[in-house]
Amino acid sequence: MSKIKPKLLKGFRDLMPDEAIIKERFLKTIKKEFEKYGFSPIYTPALEYLNILTGKGGDENEKLMYKFKDNGNRDVGLRYDLTVPLARFVSLHKNDLNMPFKRYHIAPVWRAENPQKGRFREFYQCDCDIVGSNSPLSDSEIIFLIHDTLKALNIDDFQIRINSRVFVDELFKALNLDNDRSKELAILMDKKDKMSNEKFQEKYSEILDNNQKEIFEHYIYGINDFNDMENFVLKYSHSEESKKNIEHFKKVLEITESVKSHIKYDPNIIRGLDYYTGIVFETILKESPQYGAIFSGGRYDGLVGMFSNEDIPAVGASIGISRLISALEERGFFKNTGSTVSDIIIMNMSQNLEPEYIKIAHKLRTEGINTDIYYENAKMKKQFKFAQKMGYKIAIIMGEDEKNKNVVKVKDLDKFEEIECSLEDAIDNAKKILNK
């Protein structure tokens, strides 16, 4: 039979055990924090009707979707993100959901992008959202969640940059621009960090007249904190709506007072042309800015309305998993993860003793210590080489001699020291070596 060449599709990857162990440990920490805040898991299918996935609009997105006709000739696609499926989920099940509805969802999404270093066509998203509340308290909870999650990952140099889309709208109202120009300007603002200041000024000067430039420059260069923004808004608008927006945002700042050292007000945070309608935030690592925004999101009160006659407010955030894992790896958060989840290997000294090895393994496993047994009665050299490559911390050795004396050897594979002791003591000794 001719062999099939094993290969992966372009832009797709496997995770080897060492990488998958890190990912699992990361997700475990994240889930624990999400659940502390009362976010519950849900599952939605990887495949959905194409018109649901593309509903949000944007030809750009549709171009990148994995789409096809299924066996029943339906137009289907692999999900592109987890937010549109959430909106579909809420619309479909709204009679069975209690509002506010807090869910997290950690799952792969697919985009047929040109693969680049660190960018794949299949990648995980990790979202938490509160649907059904527009209170400042719900905005604030997302900020606290970002704060606590990063602290749980031993990160302290993070800065949550916040703004609200309503203030960007105030700017556009003050500029009195038509829709096309507003869009053009918004795109430009969103790309500001990716160009030189000269280039930026050249670009907005093409769009704005002198009066408008003055207003725009006040917004871009003259606002250093939320007080400045309040003055800006109240200078150009006297509407009740504007005052309410100011009050809402002030309330968020008041509630999140205890973590304010991690918050920076930044009028330039816009989060693209997407569906955001209120608060928006991007979290960066001050000591590793090269990873970009690692935990971002905002309020999007219009999205569920795409599928529903009823508009349901929502606010949420999403972790950039691979970026954050890379940053954590660099910082040594995942030290001591080898190619195996096991701490201990029981060496195979004699086939006759295999039932004994099973008993020893059983005792260790019952104590919660992940344990392997070497399955073949191979040469010791081979077994130790394997143990070293895999990264076990301890080898347990019992040959006929030890069996007759009713002892085992516990070998610390880092220090290469061994102790001979009873099986009971061996478990205690192993725990000491492992600090358990």
Next chain:
Amino acid sequence: MSKIKPKLLKGFRDLMPDEAIIKERFLKTIKKEFEKYGFSPIYTPALEYLNILTGKGGDENEKLMYKFKDNGNRDVGLRYDLTVPLARFVSLHKNDLNMPFKRYHIAPVWRAENPQKGRFREFYQCDCDIVGSNSPLSDSEIIFLIHDTLKALNIDDFQIRINSRVFVDELFKALNLDNDRSKELAILMDKKDKMSNEKFQEKYSEILDNNQKEIFEHYIYGINDFNDMENFVLKYSHSEESKKNIEHFKKVLEITESVKSHIKYDPNIIRGLDYYTGIVFETILKESPQYGAIFSGGRYDGLVGMFSNEDIPAVGASIGISRLISALEERGFFKNTGSTVSDIIIMNMSQNLEPEYIKIAHKLRTEGINTDIYYENAKMKKQFKFAQKMGYKIAIIMGEDEKNKNVVKVKDLDKFEEIECSLEDAIDNAKKILNK
């Protein structure tokens, strides 16, 4: 803007929070057991080249695959199981893997089957496999793993029915049938439990002559334990290979002696026409046989060779997740899981007190207690109705009065009793109610 109708594809489903919480709790238990045995996680892509997925052959499988041409005009498909991707993974990475390689993989697979009650087109598989060992010890470890995993799920009435495909081959050799008739007979044996005994006898009588019938009936009706099988094999074969196979199986029984009350030797376990080459097992619940096999697998030494010049032995098992979860639900394993992961809700008595609520929530969350805050200052009736629907166990109440007295009320929502106490005491009281 016209609304998009929210709907799911036929055969696909969402998991609501109550269902997803159960699934997460289940997977957590499973993963812990798998890791105790030293199985490490891996990830493989959902999409693979179609010729890799169909490699195992079987037009039947290919018909049920979700397959399409991607944007690069490649023939691709959504994975149909986790075993073929494992074989591809091992072949592709064999220079970077230490053997034996023990991995678990929990992930969705897709099959365009006609949906039936409890059968979906997207479902999770949960596999653990040992690749690179053909020792009886590795077969035995899988049996112990099944044993321990089910015990960890509080199941005790399980029976692991074991056999080996080599003994089925011995039967075919003894019958001296051609390939087509062997295949026909194997299909019949595999379907034995799904037909009456009369029908079964009628069917095999069509395939076999009288001499063959005698041998076949000896196998089917005359073998009650492994001793009988040994006698059967040695009656018809004197090859060294047959003796080695007997010894291998005896060794497995010897090693697994301590769990023998859960093992039954059953010559009728065949596991279909798939890729199995050695030991095979199916686990059933004696008190709930209607769920069928809930944890099955076996040895398949030829699969990796599909992609490799080198044959690499492998043995593994797979949990029937949805069946097992249904059985566990029936048995009350998931009692006390409501629509939320949170145990406590902090009621919203006044917007002015929201920063206080955040502080109380923070204290509880730091103690590891999942906690929600009611985000809107709604009427008490509405808040209590929400609390009841969601299934919180405790409500924490602090209005202006309590704030002035520096106390909170801790309300047990099951007993509908409340205590007024300091915040510090409230945390202790909450823990008492939650048994934490």
